[in-house]
Amino acid sequence: MGGACSRKRDQREEEDNLNGGVSRRYCKSGSSKWLSTSFFRAAVDIQPGKGKCPSLLNLCIHKTREDIDRHDTFSMLPRDISQQIFNELVFSGRLNEVSLEAFRDCALQDLYLGEYPGVNDSWMDVVSSQGSSLLSVDLSVSDVTDSGLIHLKDCKNLQALNFNYCDQISDHGLEYISGLSNLTSLSFRRNNAITAQGMSAFAGLVNLVKLDLERCPGIHGGLVYLEDLTRLESLNINWCNCITDADMKPLSGLTNLKGLQISCSKVTDCGISCLKGLHKLSLLNLEGCPVTAACLDSLSALTALQYLNLSRCCLTDNGCEKFSRLVKLKVLNLAFNDITDACLAHLKGLTTLESLNLDSCRIGDEGLVNLTGLRQLKCLELSDTEVGSNGLRHISGLVNLESINLSFTVITDSGLRKLSGLSSLKSLNLDARQITDSGLAALTSLTGLTHLDLFGARITDSGTNYLRSTLQESQVSGNLWRRIDRFWYKEYQRPVIPYIVESVTKLQPDRQNLGDDFRSDRIGLFECVEFSCHQLGASAFENTEEFEVTDVGVLQGDSERHQESSVEAPPRSGKLPTRVAVGGISADHKQLSSWRNNYCI
Template identity: 80%
Template sequence: MGGACSRKRDQRDDEDDFPRGISRRYSKSGSSKWLATAFSRPAIDIQPGTGQCPSLMDLCVRKIREDIDKYSTFSMLPRDISQQIINELVYSGCLTDVSFEGFRDCALQDLHLGECPNVNDSWMDIISSQGLSLLSLDLSGSNVTDNGLIYLKDCTNLQALNFNDCDEISDPGLEHISGLSNLTNLSFRRNGAITSHGMSAFASLVNLIKLDLEKCPGIPGGLVHLQGLTKLQSLNIKWCNCISDADMKPLSGLTNLKCLQISCSKVTDFGITYLKVLHNLSLLNLEGCPVTAACLDSLSALDALLYLNLSRCHLTDEGCEKFSRFGNLKVLNLGFNDITDACLVHLKGLTNLESLNLDSCRIGDEGLVNLTGLKHLKCLELSDTEVGSNGLRHLSGLVKLESINLSFTVVTDSGLRKLSGLSSLKSLNLDARQITDTGLAALTSLTGLMHLDLFGARITDSGTNYLRSFKNLRSLEICSGGLTDAGVKNIKDLSSLTLLNLSQNCNLTDKTLELISGLTGLVSLNVSNSRITNSGLRHLKMLKNLKSLTLEACKVTANDIRKLQLTDLPNLVSVRPE
């Protein structure tokens, strides 16, 4: 959340798909939210005031981290202890090339170095010394080159390798991993140097289960080298813009594929015909591909298909009757297509649907009557549609709904009363100028709400009284401009909040920071375009969990925020102004 009040709804987030998930841990560029390749990372998390007593081991590891300069080697320790020590060093940002030397010959199983600065070829000798013990290695965002990969020849038990954002790895480097036949997971996201020729090195990785080549523009023509990888279950070639119909033919033999992502490619209806033999395919992402409803003939043969993304394709109402064949679908994304209420008629029979995205389609009130039988629906995206208050009556019986997005619709206060019976609702996005305090009052029965976005709604200090009903709120956005410090008094007791966005409320002062100083669970705070000054920053010292702080267009300086970050907020990693 930035300081700007407007949100672009016609601009694609180039790595945002369904279902939603986590963000990238690496900050070279962009973000990855859907089925991101990530390696789990144990971490010690000792927070004061939680009432939980840390274990003796946790305390010892924390002490070693603080005195790391006193130790030259950990090779005499049991492996599980040295593993915990290096995990803590990575997590805390304290691992350096000097301290890394102490882990030579420690027989470590996992090295997740994707968040460590200055990782380069000089680190590879120590990595190699882990030998047959090493099972997973994450070098994302590092400066390791093709030559550095030579050292991996002694780590033949490696099962997972992550080279996302490694700009200096190219085709010659792939040759050095071709002998790692035990690999099951391999990721090379955002690599511009790998070509179709270099992909021949993948042909020997016969145990590969998951391969991620997202945003690798040089790979078209190289998928032919995957034909023998019969164990492959997941293939991500999103945003490889030159992937075409010809590249689909080699995939037809990968009959164990369960997940295939080819969004924003040149694949057409003809290319999809090669996929109809993939009877284990349960997830298919075709977002932004130039396919039409004609491709549904081929896709209807995929009995296992549960997740289908056709967002930003060339769909119209013509041919949409074929959607009636997809009775097993759980997730369907039709956003940003030229479809109308006439298409929704053919979704009536999709009674297993749990998530439906109709973002920016020409859907109106009457079309929603076709959704009344979708009793398992949990997530409904209706933003930027023509839906208004009258249409919401058709949703009142969808008692399993947990998330609904009504931003940039014509829903008003009167329509929100029709949502009052949706007791399972946890996330509500209104994002509309026509919502006022009255509409917020109509929602007070939704006590299970965890995420409430009122961005742009005309909420005043008086209206914030109704927020007291939402004790479970974890994220709250009120960027209307109508709040003062008096209204924030009704927010200060929402102790479950982890995200709070009060930007654009230009009358908020330092008193607001004092009022919210007790919200110690906050991870993200945005109070941009307000009257907050450097003097108010002292009230944030207790927010030890804060990772993101945005105070753009306030009377604060980057230098004072940096001082606060260094002295009191060790977890703060994202700051504006910088």
């Protein structure tokens, strides 16, 4: 059998989100990093349900997973089946060093073990036993060392290797992958032990298309070994503050480069001038680099440039007229720069823009008049600017807008009426103190809204009535939550105050009236925190199909916010966590019951 099932890879690019102003920060235990890996798991669903009948293959895989300790080897199975069993064991957390032995010599193609507990050098013998069939390996956040990499040197058909956050791998280990000339993707994010000398191992990887060395602080001078990698299309050296102008020269001949990320480096205008010949470059991330508007002379030669991040670059209005040359831009991030309305005058000709980030820039109402012609704009970030209600009239005709951030601006209720015609709007951030109940009435026509942030708004229960019929599936945070009673964390017997709760809630039509005594039930917050409330009892969970908690937090000792919300601050003593984060968790009513054992009122 072929490898059709196991070869379904996640093809998403892992470039930084240029719409936001800040590069992603990574921590070794961060859930966002797990979600961004290319781990693929075939769906194995044998739960009973109306109209559903599990396939025989799924039943067999499920049974094998449950009885994994009874199986010594899967080497006689077709490769696709053993691959699915392996994926299922990883996803369910049932794979260990003992059960791994059953997959020896199974000719598996993809081994995605990123962040899987217990992975170390002792696993590598079974990994390498897949031989020439092995195409991709992800061992991120493992305890694999240089000695473990020895096992991969004979897996000559490997195409993708991911060793992010493997801090026990050094230059010595890189020598063992130097002969893997079929590699197209290689990632060693956040490694302090890799130096310029070690990068010499990359010189022979002539088929490399994607290289990720983000947060590798010792690679200055090593980019010279990439000069002959002419097939390279994506290079990520974000947060490598050792990178200087001298490191840009070796990149000048990589004419197939399409994505270059060098944020928070020491590259200046001089270094950017080395990139003028990269005519296929479509993405450039210069966030936090000491460049000026003078670099726009070089960037204007990049005729394919579509995504440009210049946030936190200390740009001023001086030289901003050169932005007018970048006519193919789709995404432009100018956040946290010292630019004013004068700069926006040079953006009005960028009619292909789909995303513009002006967060924390010194712009006001008059500057927005230059955006009226940007009809393709879908995302507009105006947070922490001087924009007020009068300025919103200039963007009222941008009918393709899907996301607007107006937090920490001076807009008032009257300004919201100017947004009522933006029928494509899906996300709206109104974290602003001037917004009241009357302003929410203007939002009833925005039936496409799925995310609404009212954290700083001065709204009451009456204001939420305007949202009752339109925001059935929304993310809302803010003063609305102030009516929630104290929560108690059972282990510490301490009150926990809900801080930020954002959810996407899928409700049954009859789940509209959960009780007027709970103020946020109308927009689904109750479903997010339902696991913490015993008031409705277990029966309240039966009609809830599914909900996703994307961010749950608690406050401790933040006197300013507690004073603002008129609730009692939890005590500082004890082991009460200052923040609880639940990312990407989907739960049904059965899981909620177990959660209530740890959290109660």
